[in-house]
Amino acid sequence: xxxxxxxxxxxxxxxxxxxxxxxxxxxxxxxxxxxxxxxxxxxxxxxxxxxxxxxxxxxxxxxxxxxxxxxxxxxxxxxxxxxxxxxxxxxxxxxxxxxxxxxxxxxxxxxxxxxxxxxxxxxxxxxxxxxxxxxxxxxxxxxxxxxxxxxxxxxxxxxxxxxxxxxxxxxxxxxxxxxxxxxxxxxxxxxxxxxxxxxxxxxxxxxxxxxxxxxxxxxxxxxxxxxxxxxxxxxxxxxxxxxxxxxxxxxxxxxxxxxxxxxxxxxxxxxxxxxxxxxxxxxxxxxxxxxxxxxxxxxxx
Numbered sequence: 648x649x650x651x652x653x654x655x656x657x658x659x660x661x662x663x664x665x666x667x668x669x670x671x672x673x674x675x676x677x678x679x680x681x682x683x684x685x686x687x688x689x690x691x692x693x694x695x696x697x698x699x700x701x702x703x704x705x706x707x708x709x710x711x712x713x714x715x716x717x718x719x720x721x722x723x724x725x726x727x728x729x730x731x732x733x734x735x736x737x738x739x740x741x742x743x744x745x746x747x748x749x750x751x752x753x754x755x756x757x758x759x760x761x762x763x764x765x766x767x768x769x770x771x772x773x774x775x776x777x778x779x780x781x782x783x784x785x786x787x788x789x790x791x792x793x794x795x796x797x798x799x800x801x802x803x804x805x806x807x808x809x810x811x812x813x814x815x816x817x818x819x820x821x822x823x824x825x826x827x828x829x830x831x832x833x834x835x836x837x838x839x840x841x842x843x844x845x846x847x848x849x850x851x852x853x854x855x856x857x858x859x860x861x862x863x864x865x866x867x868x869x870x871x872x873x874x875x876x877x878x879x880x881x882x883x884x885x886x887x888x889x890x891x892x893x894x895x896x897x898x899x900x901x902x903x904x905x906x907x908x909x910x911x912x913x914x915x916x917x918x919x920x921x922x923x924x925x926x927x928x929x930x931x932x933x934x935x936x937x938x939x940x941x942x943x944x945x946x947x948x
Contacts, residue, residue, distance in 0.1 A: 670870040674841060676732030696786065697736045699765040700746055705739060705755060708748045725757040727837040733758060734840050735799060735833070736767035738807065746770070750806060769803065780808045784818055794853070795844040798832045805830075828854065836862045839869045848872050851879040859886060903927075913942045 737751030746768070748755055758766045786792075787800030804810050804818070812830070816823040832843065832853055839856060842848045852872050856865045872882055899907075903919045906929070910917040914931045921927035933939050 670873050673847060673873065674731060674838070675845075676730065677734055677841060677844060696769075697767045698770050700739060700768040700770065702755075702759060702763055702766050704744075705737075705746045705748060705766065705768075706742070707752055707755075721753060721757060721760075724753060725760050728754070728757050729761055731837055731841040733767050734795060734837055734844060736769055738769045738771060738803065740772055741770065771807070780804065780810075780818075783808070788819070793844045793846070794829070794832055794850050795840050798829045801826060801830050802833060831857055836866055838866050842869055842873065849879070852877075852882055855879055855882045855886065913945065914938070 733754060735751070735754065737755050738749040739746035740749055741747075749771070751768075755766065783800055783804050787797055787804075792800070801815060804815050805812065810818065812826050813823055816826045819826070832840070832850075835843070835853060835856060839848070839853065843850070843853050848869060852869075856868060859865050859868065868882065868885065871877060871885065877885070899919060899921060903921060907917045907919060910929075910931065914933055917932070918930045919927055920930075933942070
């Protein structure tokens, strides 16, 4: 595995560089450039590592229970993968020289929409459960894995090998609470998972962020941790003080902008507030009754 970047802990990046740091500029798409390209064959069916599979050889799972996908959520996932890369590879199995998705169809669709030629994937044969389980257990016990890779290994053992958290803990010789806390890392937003994966924040920071319910606040605090070099204790203190993320209003649709432009011809100020559901308010400011009467006449005409 390639050398990981040094963690952005201790002194803040602003103090080191002597200037305001754009945290987003530190985030680069997670890649799998050194991974082997899967050719399709039984010899790779129990691979514990990530392989690169040609997207045009991947088929949907005919047994996929989900038939409808939230388009907005899929767009958000696509943008996340465009920015951060595919953090959680899909799982496929070889079928007649092609590959069939076992898990990760939403991720696959998002990668497809981005025109990705190769997609990171675990290539396995779920028919040989014993060999698969041994391969994954061996993989997650490696010393060079990042926390997200370990959590993904645990998740695969549960989803693909049918293990409970208790049985998984027994297989790995770990406490159940350790397994549970590791799996919880996959609940973090993709941006935070990315930063944990590449070492910009620590597992201790991630555990503190898991105590925050709002994903936007989790991402905001993650940026602050990296920018200011906060320790775990300092991060906890920020949360105790009730600090919150600055509110950022979503960009208005083009229709709203056209309404503001049209109404603005007759009023000094026009403002629209709109919720993601489409509901909202239109606020108008006028100087005097004459201006209001003029607008009323134009409106009636």
